Amino acid sequence: MMLYVEGLVAGYPSGGRILDGVSFDLKEGEVVALLGRNGMGKTTLMRALCGQLPLQAGTIRCGGQSLGGQPTFQFARAGIGYVPQGREIFANFTVEENLMLGALGKPSLPRSLPAETFEIFPILGERRAQRAGTLSGGQQQQLAIMRALVGQPRLLLLDEPSEGIQPSIVDEIAVTLGRIARERGLTVLIVEQNLDFVEQLASRILFMENGRIAARQAEVGELRSDSDLIHRFLSI
Template identity: 70%
Template sequence: MLQVENLVAGYPSGGRVLKGATFDVAKGEVVALLGRNGMGKTTLMRALAGQLATQGGSFRLDGRELGNCPSYVIANEGIGYVPQGREIFKDFTVEENLLMGVLGKPRLPNRLPPDIYDFFPVLGERRRQKAGTMSGGQQQQLAIMRCLVGQPKLLLLDEPSEGIQPSIVDEIGRTLQAIARSTGLTILVVEQNLDFVEALAGRALFMENGVIADRADRIGQLRERPELVHRYLSI
């Protein structure tokens, strides 16, 4: 599914952040990307989504090289991105936000699937409501669903539990797990909430100083090997 090899990326004002990240994610896997702030996790997600130019290395989805392709090409090839902070259109209604998820997708009709609100029913209840008036948890559900209506093969999630009450976090985790199991959706998630990670992911990668420094091949190793969590998350 996703192959990342020696990926290098950064910012003009801050130099290189990714310094040769290498890892694979298989179809249908849910993989957590863990590490302290400033280690390159969001930079990696932005590079994979085409929002940040790569400076070396490569990444491929289903064998197609996508490094430095425009973001719309990457999206149309099947990579969907839910950024940290959600970035919904606050003055648009819920339904208008969701329609943005299919806009510009040549393989999809410019309308919403009839069952789209089954996953997060609150969005159906509030479909005419302006998104900026909803709670943070509801906005996160909207951001996730806006991405999913585009039918990605790979979903990139950056800190989906940040600033959200625990009950909504649990609901999001259960829904994503159900979607992944029923559709074969592949997920790469950056997250600090270990309870959320353990409920959703099958394994974890640890990022430090712009590279994948270690891994837990089973998510249970987060409990079995507490030194990993201590070293890479300072918990």
Template identity: 55%
Template sequence: MLEISNLNAGYGEVTVLRNFSCRIETGQVTALMGRNGMGKTTLMKSIMGLIPVKSGTIHLNGIQINGKETYKISRAGIGYVPQGREVFEQFTVAENLRLAALGSSLSNLDRLPQIHDWFPILKERHDQKAGTFSGGQQQVLAIARALMTGPEILLLDEPTEGIQPNIVHEISLQLARIARETGLTILVVEQNVDMVRTMADHILFMENGQLADQCSAEELRSDETLIHRYLSI
């Protein structure tokens, strides 16, 4: 379980997260939604130690992780796919995946057959340079690369940005399958309502750096009031 309590964080003198608190339950897919500029990406970067936490705490399975170096947070069991994917474009698919394993543990190379089962295109094109992939294919590779480290929790920041709707749906279904089969916990920052409906168990709504509301997936499917309140312009 990931537990965030009274978190304040930001950039320099600017505070973006203001006493933000939430719990990400083990084995669930949780979506974090809200308009642009509400602090969603800042939260993800704070969890990963990429920006300093001014006050408050972040605990993973009861152990405080804020204040640790990013690589230690990753090795504690958190995988991260940032906005923009950031695959190594000059490297092949196989090299991207091997680098993820080498950066965590050589034993994670044993995960490659499972990765290929989940994402067959990566096996088919293992010698192709990542930079020649479409945006959707690069996103698949970025997700697979994070899964190569065997995380307990996967953080996804705007994974559907710039991707065709049919690819978005495929990624949503596959992530839901992975979570269901493995018990992987997923926290996804997303504004694509269709993706959230497809894969999420629980939805958090963020506004002005704070947790403003939350609901179950069932509630979201039957009543879009919160969608209109926190995503409409």
């Protein structure tokens, strides 16, 4: 089991408890989408899974390693990579400088970028000396994903990766991530609203409702055919 989560409780000092007993697991090499209406706790869960929010209760294990109560850098060293909503690249750094940050805090990784770095998203190689803030939205998203991949994660968390990006780039990202997941046995958890992206990349769907993972799960092929499921969890 790559990721095991049991009874997870977390939230914010100003907003109280958001996650109220989240439990689920992900197998190695599995690509899973996490769907739900706004305000159900999806982004809070992603932040808790990468160590940005302290746990109030519950268990997180990645590759068998228990991460409850550990500092954020231990989550990264355990093999968890995170691409946040909004990308959060460093606009005044170059593309290459942003990518180098992906290995920060991981002593086992080389201090230079692997040769394949600029093969995965070739546009980043063409723009490697360019300030990241001058890239298009789609290029910035590719940069954020590649920055996470430079850290050689075993589990990749993606929060709204298609947001504000033109469809052709969304398709490219989905194809590339699918290939990398297959080739590396990478486990991926995606929070996403774009159902086309979900159908192209994920095999299984979890639904979040009121701070918990709903008992109802679905295979990706059921997403369009079950109107009750879509209405309940997505309000479409």
